Amino acid sequence: MSQSLKTILSLRELILGGELKSGERLSELSIVDRLGVSRTPVRMALVRLEEEGLLEAIPSGGYAVRHFSEADIFDAIETRGTLEGLAARLAAERGPSPGQIGEIKGCLRKLDVLVQHEAGADTFSAYVELNERFHQLLIHMAGSRVVARQIERAVALPFASPSAFVEVQAVLPESRAILLVAQEQHRSVVEAIERREGARAEALMREHSRVAHRNLVMALGHQNARDLVPGMALIRQSA
Amino acid sequence: MSQSLKTILSLRELILGGELKSGERLSELSIVDRLGVSRTPVRMALVRLEEEGLLEAIPSGGYAVRHFSEADIFDAIETRGTLEGLAARLAAERGPSPGQIGEIKGCLRKLDVLVQHEAGADTFSAYVELNERFHQLLIHMAGSRVVARQIERAVALPFASPSAFVEVQAVLPESRAILLVAQEQHRSVVEAIERREGARAEALMREHSRVAHRNLVMALGHQNARDLVPGMALIRQSA
DNA sequence: TCTGATAAAAATGTATACAGGCGACAGCAT
């Protein structure tokens, strides 16, 4: 593994874990001391994490840990939903190959099995994996590098990911119900795409992203749930 | 001006001007020889231009000039339209301040004057400037840092910008008509936002982006028009 | 005590030296 990649991963973990407080200026040398790599890979990592949205450039030079308001997270989720809606519409309009449809239907079936059974400890991690896979397949069906890239950037923010709040669901009583609704949306989107119903596919995918929004509100409510969301330490009252 | 910024600007110009052919691998040292700066700012510029979408990382290391298909440009425009549609909807739903409404209406009036009069040489550059300003104001009215940032990234691709094909319009006979239609869309979007009609504002902004799509087709048709579009040298038949 | 300037300390921006890896080319063997 390259030093740059190692630095990126370490820094991201430190930021999301809340060990680097938001608003705090990150000096390159302090990171050098902390991680034991030279300044060059540190600088690389800082640039990439700024593009990723976790850091913000200070006008006079250097970087600071970015902080987010609840509204920012709401908007990030809405943005992802809008872009995934675009992907779903394009997939429907362009008509994916039978192979792609078969693949995503297979993914649906596996998700069905998980959702039907009662939730266990490792069931959720399997669900996260399959859920991510479903979203990946859907993006792939749109058949556009440009759209895929844009979505990649949108989900780079930790709480914008389709699976950001799944861990939270695990501790909530409504979790089964939410999962069932989400899975129904998955199924409906695939159906819409298969029938070339672009507008329906788009609307469904947008609405699907809003389960994350509901989960956000719940996560902010229950203090014990906050710790389960990656990057929750970055949230401040002020924008 | 910092060396890094100078390198970014120079490299971008070289790429968009077609002096660096698409697919060509960029060796750091060759750029050092060409621009007279050291490797460090060159590396910085390469990373940033990759994030911007002009370069792509080669798996074995280094960067190559990216190339785009007509479909890529279509999708980039569609993506921008979708995100600007989101911004318009949010602006409508959230209700911008009277000051913001007044500001964008002032912009509208100035555009009206330009569009009414016959097109001159510098009229178009003034139009480009006001058009950019209109889109900026609209994004600002959405009141979301996250959405604004995402749109910034979407318009970073040279031909995805709202003004990418305005230069082309100048040499086409239909230019006046297109400008009138676009201006009508501008006006309608502002009206929709003012009336809190989110769905209408969104739909209008999406459709508005599609004038760029039509211009793209025309630009690809007329060979003499191709040279007026920045970054047209990056377009290849194969994806 | 507060304000201002000045100087020191630190941090970033830049240049360059060093090391490891990947690819190309040539030579040898089959």
Next chain:
DNA sequence: ATGCTGTCGCCTGTATACATTTTTATCAGA
């Protein structure tokens, strides 16, 4: 003649030294 292999060279990744700017702390004066 063709395929394999070893070596050479270029290129990227990394480390570090140097310069310039920014920040901070201290001290003098009002």
